[in-house]
Amino acid sequence: QITLKESGPTLVKPTQTLTLTCTFSGFSLSPGGVGVGWIRQPPGGALEWLALIFWNDDKRYRPSLKSRLTITKDSSKNQVVLTMTNMDPVDTATYYCAHRLDYEYFFGYWGQGTLVTVSS
Amino acid sequence: QSALTQPPSASGSPGQSVTISCTGTSSDVGGYNFVSWYQQHPGKAPKLMIYEVTKRPSGVPDRFSGSKSGNTASLTVSGLQAEDEADYYCSSYAGSNKFEVFGTGTKVTVL
Numbered sequence: 174q175i176t177l178k179e180s181g182p183t184l185v186k187p188t189q190t191l192t193l194t195c196t197f198s199g200f201s202l203s204p205g206g207v208g209v210g211w212i213r214q215p216p217g218g219a220l221e222w223l224a225l226i227f228w229n230d231d232k233r234y235r236p237s238l239k240s241r242l243t244i245t246k247d248s249s250k251n252q253v254v255l256t257m258t259n260m261d262p263v264d265t266a267t268y269y270c271a272h273r274l275d276y277e278y279f280f281g282y283w284g285q286g287t288l289v290t291v292s293s
Numbered sequence: 294q295s296a297l298t299q300p301p302s303a304s305g306s307p308g309q310s311v312t313i314s315c316t317g318t319s320s321d322v323g324g325y326n327f328v329s330w331y332q333q334h335p336g337k338a339p340k341l342m343i344y345e346v347t348k349r350p351s352g353v354p355d356r357f358s359g360s361k362s363g364n365t366a367s368l369t370v371s372g373l374q375a376e377d378e379a380d381y382y383c384s385s386y387a388g389s390n391k392f393e394v395f396g397t398g399t400k401v402t403v404l
Contacts, residue, residue, distance in 0.1 A: 212339075212395075219296060220331070220339065220382050220395040233392045269338060278386040278393065279329035281350065283338040 175199035177284035184290050195253040195270030202228045203248035208273045211255045213266040227275050262291045297396035304402040305373045313399045315366040315383030323364035327386035330368045334379045378403045
């Protein structure tokens with residue numbers, strides 16, 4: 174059974190760096206064939222694809238946010254970490270992590286999401 | 294990286310059908326058969342309903358079907374049920390640089 178769960182701060186101040194952790198079970202990022210991605214959703218808004226990391230450390234980023242995003246993995250801990258620098262109130266959103274296979278272009282399993290509010 | 298365009302809302306009575314469109318470009322929807330659809334109930338995570346334009350994951354009722362013509366993909370929900378009331382999002386692969394884009398979302402109301 175594949176499960177994912179996001180964790181991190183619920184409130185960050187403008188200009189701070191956000192660090193979110195996705196802890197998963199039911200699959201491994203090592204050896205291959207699997208990827209974990211991050212997607213966010215502003216309150217009342219649409220889904221927005223952010224970043225993706227594969228078992229072989231191949232990484233993809235949303236072009237408009239690439240300079241602010243870093244995605245890493247710790248296969249031994251079954252975790253994927255997303256950092257986003259220079260947070261702004263417009264980054265207030267629910268952040269989801271999700272699972273996919275590396276030859277697929279969809280997310281079959283999602284975490285419950287975590288709401289991050291950016292406010293001073 | 295522009296979002297795919299969906300109508301803000303759609304509705305139908307129980308038992309009827311509703312079709313949601315998802316319009317992109319030749320660089321995303323029209324260029325690849327990698328369109329997927331997600332259902333999201335309020336306060337819940339999205340759930341995969343359709344992948345690779347027409348395929349249904351196991352457990353998804355066959356009332357849900359997908360199609361594509363040119364740069365526009367569609368999701369049809371037949372035999373509407375109360376539990377189908379939710380937000381629906383499309384998504385498409387958009388090439389190795391943009392990778393993936395989501396749609397603007399459609400709220401389906403069962404009258």
